[in-house]
Amino acid sequence: MEFENFLENEVITMKTRTKLIGFLVSLSLFCALPAFARGPGSKAQGVRSNQTVQSLVPLSTTEQDTLLWMREEEKVARDVYLTLYKVWKKPVFNNIATAEQRHMDAILKKITLFGLTDPVLPNVGTFNNSELQVLYDDMIAQGKRSYVDSLVVGATIEDKDIMDLVAAIKATNNLSLKSTYENLLEGSKNHLRAFVGLLRKQGLDYAPQFIDKDLFDAILGV
Structure with a gap:
């Protein structure tokens, strides 16, 4: 009887861990989506945006x-x-x-x-x-x-x-x-x-x- 209770507790623990791992994986994928959507050039695009907003040096x-x-x-x-x-x-x-x-x-x-x-x-x-x-x-x-x-x-x-x-x-x-x-x-x-x-x-x-x-x-x- 004790062995059966032990197995039951282990199954519950494993299910809990599986759910937790699944949640963490989903969360990480969700956070990564915006960066993935921007594509491999996203960093360069960010640099270009910063360059675009820089003010022009006035002409003499x-x-x-x-x-x-x-x-x-x-x-x-x-x-x-x-x-x-x-x-x-x-x-x-x-x-x-x-x-x-x-x-x-x-x-x-x-x-x-x-x-x-x-x-x-x-x-x-x-x-x-x-x-x-x-x-x-x-x-x-x-x-x-x-x-x-x-x-x-x-x-x-x-x-x-x-x-x-x-x-x-x-x-x-x-x-x-x-x-x-x-x-x-x-x-x-x-x-x-x-x-x-x-x-x-x-x-x-x-x-x-x-x-x-x-x-x-x-x-x-x-």
């Missing part, structure tokens, strides 16, 4: 002025090429005008990001900055003289853009601006190669007016 007055200048300077290039395409019907002007629009868009994103006011006017050939207005007018007057002159104008614009972009990159520690300017710089180098290449097909060459000859030769692969 010089950085702001440079950014706004670049926006209009890219518009000068785009508008000159659009106008010269209408005059000479050469694909190079239409193609590079499209690229310049992408440059303008990239800078506009930064202007918006840093809460600045876009200086660009809607009409082709009109500019807020008087210096850039004069540059546009001069480039158009020269570019309409002949097809060769229009190629010189293209090379000149890219020459100046490269100089300004190199200076802008050196003048800022803002990584976001640096990245954008560096991308634009590579585009301007390609445009310079295109215009100089077409000039050379005409039996002519271009002498840099803004960047030094070493940089010019490096860009052209001399």
Whole structure:
């Protein structure tokens, strides 16, 4: 009789332990579900969220002025090429005008990001900055003289853009601006190669007016 009572108590104890273990396992699985649902990238996503909410470092007055200048300077290039395409019907002007629009868009994103006011006017050939207005007018007057002159104008614009972009990159520690300017710089180098290449097909060459000859030769692969 005592042995039977002992067995009965053992069975009850084992059942109790089994229920307790089952409860603990269920509880641990329940707690783990949210983390499992987030997936293996949940930790990285958390890092990205923290990065997203970090406040932007304000731009200095010089950085702001440079950014706004670049926006209009890219518009000068785009508008000159659009106008010269209408005059000479050469694909190079239409193609590079499209690229310049992408440059303008990239800078506009930064202007918006840093809460600045876009200086660009809607009409082709009109500019807020008087210096850039004069540059546009001069480039158009020269570019309409002949097809060769229009190629010189293209090379000149890219020459100046490269100089300004190199200076802008050196003048800022803002990584976001640096990245954008560096991308634009590579585009301007390609445009310079295109215009100089077409000039050379005409039996002519271009002498840099803004960047030094070493940089010019490096860009052209001399």
